[in-house]
Amino acid sequence: MDMHARPDTLLLAAGWWSGSGVARGALAIHRDRMAPAAWTTALRIDLRDHLVFPALVNAHDHLHVNAVPPLRTGAPFPNSYAWIDAFQAHFAEPSVVAALAQPKALRLRHGALKNLLAGTTCVVHHDPWHPSLDESDFPVALLRDFEWSYALAGPNYGPPVRASFAATPPQRPWMIHLAEGTDATARAELAELDRLGCLAANSVLVHGVGLAPRDVERVIAAGAAVVWCPGSNRALLGRTLDPRRLCHAGRLLLGSDSRLSGERDLLEELRLALDRYGLTPTQLLGLVTRDAARILRLAGRGRLSPGAHADLLVVEDRGGDPVRSLLGLARSDIRAVVRDGLPRIADPDFADWFAAFGIDTVPVTLDGRPKLIDRRLADDALLALEPGLAADAMAGARVLAAAGAHG
Structure with a gap:
């Protein structure tokens, strides 16, 4: 690593997914x-084996409830x-x-940090906006130019459906939970949405488990899309939608939902979906x-x-199908997560990378593996909310001892 380079430019020697x-x-x-690889003076990092x-x-996530214990139930x-x-x-527990x-x-x-630890740097938060989401050191980027309603029925929560949709410019997404179920109520929701005039090319429907094949074709014909959350669907409803037709039409996304019902994070959703639903x-x-x-x-x-x-994740090149290798990883296997061109969490041997950009770090363990994390993300109260993440007191002691030996 060349430490005498310009600090605002980084050049990675690596294999990268095109x-x-x-x-x-x-x-x-x-x-x-990201920039053309034409800089003659840059901080160079050798990632040829990565x-x-x-x-x-x-x-799809509800960031503020990821530390709330889920409701345990024996039947869908x-x-x-x-x-x-x-x-x-359950609120009384x-x-x-x-x-x-x-x-x-x-x-x-905390919900944002959960995502970042798993290589996710941009999230759709499907809930009312909160001032803290605008903080400059918030851990992830957020979808901002969109409108939403919560659902067609259920709790009186969030913006009214028709008014929210009508207020959404066609170039912005409009999101709503829809057909989240397997019964007649869920199966009837797409037709009701269409009757209300809210099925359009900017409609993004979350879950869609109750969509029949003809409903899927209506979604595609309208140019709308569905956010697939298989982990959440299986936990709450006992099954999920068949994603293949929507995927082939280019009208499918993936969401983790919150831990109230979904998997731990998006990387876990990908790992569990691999070789299970007919998608490559x-x-x-x-x-x-x-x-x-x-x-x-x-x-x-x-x-x-x-x-x-410049949001990216770095993993070891283990040979074979690179994408399959990525989707099979645990979050602790990620070598580095980079957001806005800066490392945010990485393995300890990337300490010079943090130092080159003046980023103070804290040693932590993530699921038992040593990591360095940007100090701005390492508040004690925040670390305490995330299972598997903890300050590495022994690593800190080693650093202090090494500094004393050279003092």
Whole structure:
């Protein structure tokens, strides 16, 4: 690593995912954007034994409830409204009361950190906006230019459906939970949405488990899209939708939902979907990169071409199918997560990378593996909310001892 280079430009020698295969050579970052690999003076990092992928886009989460204990039940619910009704008694559980007593700003930040640890740097938060989401050091980027309603029925929560849709410019996404169930109520929701005049090319429907094949064709014909959350669907409803037709039509995204019902994170969703639903590894990766960026109008995300956001993840090249290898990883296997051109969490041997950009770090363990994390993301209260993440006191002691030995 050349430590005498300009600090605003980074040149990675790596294999990197081009969208259709692995390209090898120089991958350049200038400030917070990908750049042509033409810089003669740059901080150079040798990643020749690694692969670089675009960071992931999570198309559905409720960031502020990821530390709330889920409702345990032995039988699937017919629809999400029945689950919401059952959850009301769960609010009285001491563990739920304690989780919700945490400041909302902290809980939102925790949900964002959960995503970042798994290589996700952009998230759709399907809930009311909160001032803390605008903080300059918020862990992830968020979809901002969109409108939403919660659902057609159920709780009186969020903007009214017709008014929210009518207020949404056609170039912006409009999102709603829809057909989240297996019963007649869920199966009737697409027709009702269409009757209300709210099925259009910018409609993004979350879950869609109750969509019949003819409904899927109506979604595609309208130019709308569906956010698939298989982990959440299986946990609440006992099954999920068949994603193949929507995927082949380019009208499918992937979301993790929150841990109230979904898997731990988006990387876990990808790992569990691999070889299970008839989609290839490359199609699955597309759902959380280029397809998500296209459908959600996220210009400059989901790719590594010049001008794109410099959000990426670095993994070891283990040979074989690179995408399959990525989708089979645990979050602790990711070598580095980069957002806005800066490392945010990485393995300890990348300490010089942090230092070159003046980023103070804290040693932590992630699922038992040592990592370095940007100090701005390492508040004690925040670390305490995330299972598997903890400050590494022994690593800190080693650093202090080494500093004393050289003092």
